[in-house]
Amino acid sequence: MPELPEVETMCRGIRPIVGRRALSVQRPKCARRPIAIMPRIDCIRRRIEGKYVSQIERVGKRVVIWFSDAGSEKGPSRTKATSAVVARLPQVEALVIEPRMTGLVLLSSPPTREHLRLRLSFGPKPSPDLWFWDRRGLGTVTLYTAGEFEAKFRGCDSSLGPDALSVSAEQFRERLGRSRRAIKVALLDQKAVAGVGNLYASEILHLASIHPAACCQRLRKHAWQRLHAALIEVLQAAIQYEGSTLSDGTYRTALNQNGGYQNHHRVYDRAGQPCRRCAGQIRRIVQAQRSTFFCPNCQRCAPA
DNA sequence: CATATGTCCTGAGAGC
DNA sequence: TGCTCTCAGGACATAT
Numbered sequence: 001m002p003e004l005p006e007v008e009t010m011c012r013g014i015r016p017i018v019g020r021r022a023l024s025v026q027r028p029k030c031a032r033r034p035i036a037i038m039p040r041i042d043c044i045r046r047r048i049e050g051k052y053v054s055q056i057e058r059v060g061k062r063v064v065i066w067f068s069d070a071g072s073e074k075g076p077s078r079t080k081a082t083s084a085v086v087a088r089l090p091q092v093e094a095l096v097i098e099p100r101m102t103g104l105v106l107l108s109s110p111p112t113r114e115h116l117r118l119r120l121s122f123g124p125k126p127s128p129d130l131w132f133w134d135r136r137g138l139g140t141v142t143l144y145t146a147g148e149f150e151a152k153f154r155g156c157d158s159s160l161g162p163d164a165l166s167v168s169a170e171q172f173r174e175r176l177g178r179s180r181r182a183i184k185v186a187l188l189d190q191k192a193v194a195g196v197g198n199l200y201a202s203e204i205l206h207l208a209s210i211h212p213a214a215c216c217q218r219l220r221k222h223a224w225q226r227l228h229a230a231l232i233e234v235l236q237a238a239i240q241y242e243g244s245t246l247s248d249g250t251y252r253t254a255l256n257q258n259g260g261y262q263n264h265h266r267v268y269d270r271a272g273q274p275c276r277r278c279a280g281q282i283r284r285i286v287q288a289q290r291s292t293f294f295c296p297n298c299q300r301c302a303p304a
Numbered sequence: 305c306a307t308a309t310g311t312c313c314t315g316a317g318a319g320c
Numbered sequence: 321t322g323c324t325c326t327c328a329g330g331a332c333a334t335a336t
Contacts, residue, residue, distance in 0.1 A: 001329060033313085061330075100330040101313080115314090136313045138330060159331090181307070190331075198329060248316075248328085288308080290329060 002099040003061055004164055004195030005238035006251055006259065010105040011058045013254025014065075017107070017130055018056060020122035022048050022067065028116040035117045036140040044143045047093050053122070054092070059153050060160045060194030063105050065095040065130075094149040096142045097132055103139030106131045108256040117141070135250065164195035165235055169228040176216050177224065184212035185288045195235070199244060199268050202293045204230045206266040206277075210301045212285070212292045223301055237261070244268075267293040 002010070025045045027034065037044070051067035058064065069090040097105055103117075110116055110133040118132040118141055132141060144152065153160055161167075161175060175192045176183070186192060187201040196204065205212050208230035210223055219227070238244065243259035245251045246269065251259055262269075266276060271284035271293060280297030 003330090035313095098331075101328080103330090134313095135315075136328095136330095138313050140331085179306085185307095188329095289310095 001101055001197060001199060001246075002103065002243070002251060003197035003200050004058070004235055005200070005241075005261065006243035007061050007063055007099065007195075008058050008239050009242045009259070010063055010099070010254050011056050014063070014105060014107055014130060015056055016128065017053050017065075017120075017122055019053065020127050021052050021124070022050065023121045023123045024119075025049060026119045026121075028119060032114075033137060035134055035137045037118070038140070038142045044095075047143060048095065048120075051093065059096070060163065060190055061098065061197065063097040063099070064149075065097070067093045067095065092146040094144045094146065096144060096149070098140045098142075099134065100136075100138040100140070102136040102250050103132060103134040104250075104252055105254060106133060106252070106256060107254045111252065111256075160190055160194040161192045162194065164193050164231055167193055167228075167231075169225055172228045172231070173221075173224040177219070179216040181216060182213045182287055183210060183216050183219065183227070184292050186216050188288070188290070193231075196231070198290050199246075199265075200234055200238065202268050203238075203266050204234045206294060206299060207234055208301075209299055211299045212287065212294050214301060219301075237264070267295060269293065 025041065025048055027037070027041050048067050051069060053065060054068040055066040056064070057066065097103070099105065107128045107130060110131050115133055115135045116131060117134050117139070120130040132139070152158065162171060172193060176186050179186045184201050184205060187196045187204065188198065202212065204227065208226040210219070210227060238261040241260035241264065242253050242257065243251060244261040244265070245258040246262060253259065267282050270282045273282050274280070275282055275295040275298060278295065278298045280295045282293055283296055285292050
C-alpha cells in the first residue's frame with residue numbers, strides 16, 4: 001500500500017526520465033478491466049507525445065510527472081500567476097499517478113504481464129520505459145493542465161492538506177487539534193495532512209507513545225510536539241529504507257527491489273509479538289474499518 | 305459544517 | 321482436493 005515513503009521512493013527511482021522526450025503512450029490490452037484514466041487515452045497521447053519530462057514530483061501519495069514543450073523547462077512556478085501570464089507560458093502538463101492499494105510505477109519490467117495499465121516510452125534511446133502496473137486496479141492516472149493541477153492540489157480549497165514531511169509543528173496541531181475524531185483516524189485524513197496512510201499512522205503513534213484511540217481535542221501541547229517529531233522521524237526513516245514491502249510482496253521500488261522498512265516496523269502487522277520498547281504484547285484493533293496496531297503498555301497517553 | 309459509512313477492486317488465506 | 325467466503329485499505333461519493 002504505497003504511502004508517502006513508497007511514493008517518494010518511486011519518484012526518486014524514476015528521475016532518470018527527466019529531460020527525456022515522450023515518444024509514445026500505450027495502454028496495454030491485457031488488463032482485465034481498464035483502470036480509470038482521464039481524459040481519454042487518445043487525448044493524453046495528443047497532449048504528451050513529443051513533450052519533454054521537466055520534473056518529477058510527489059504530492060501526498062501521488063506521483064506527478066511534469067511535461068513541457070522545451071527540454072530545458074522546469075515545472076511551473078508555485079507562485080500564483082494571472083491568467084494572462086499563464087497564457088504566454090509554454091504549455092505544461094502534469095500526469096498524476098495514484099497507486100492507491102497495489103499500483104506500482106516502474107522503470108524496470110513489471111512483476112507480471114498481467115495488470116499492466118500504462119506504458120510510456122522515451123527518447124533518445126536507450127531510455128527505459130515507464131510502466132504503471134496495478135494488480136487490483138484501484139489506481140488512477142489523470143492528466144491535468146498546470147492551472148487544473150494548481151487548483152486541485154495547491155489552491156486554498158485544495159483536496160490535499162500540507163505535506164506530512166514539510167508541515168510545521170504549529171500547523172500540524174492547528175489542522176488536527178480541534179477534531180473530535182480519534183487521532184489514528186484523523187491522521188489518515190489527506191485534507192488535514194497529506195501522505196500518512198494506515199501503516200505509518202500506527203508506526204508514528206507508537207514512536208510518540210500515544211494511544212491510537214485518543215481524541216484529538218484531548219491531546220496536550222506536549223503530545224502534539226511528540227507526534228509531530230515522530231511523524232517526520234518515521235517517514236524519513238522509511239524513505240531511507242525505500243519503503244515497506246509487506247508479506248504479500250506487492251510493493252516494489254521503481255527498479256523492482258524490495259523495500260526494507262518492514263524489518264523495522266514497531267507495531268504494524270505484529271499483533272501478539274512483543275513490543276520492541278517495553279516487551280508488552282502488540283494488539284490489533286479496528287478503527288474506521290481499518291486495522292490499527294499498538295502497544296497497550298507504552299501507548300497510554302489520553303485514550304478516549 | 306464535521307464525521308461516518310459504502311463503494312470499487314483482486315488474490316491470499318481460512319474453513320469446510 | 322477444490323470450492324466459497326472474508327478480508328486487505330487507497331480516495332471519493334453519499335449519508336447522517
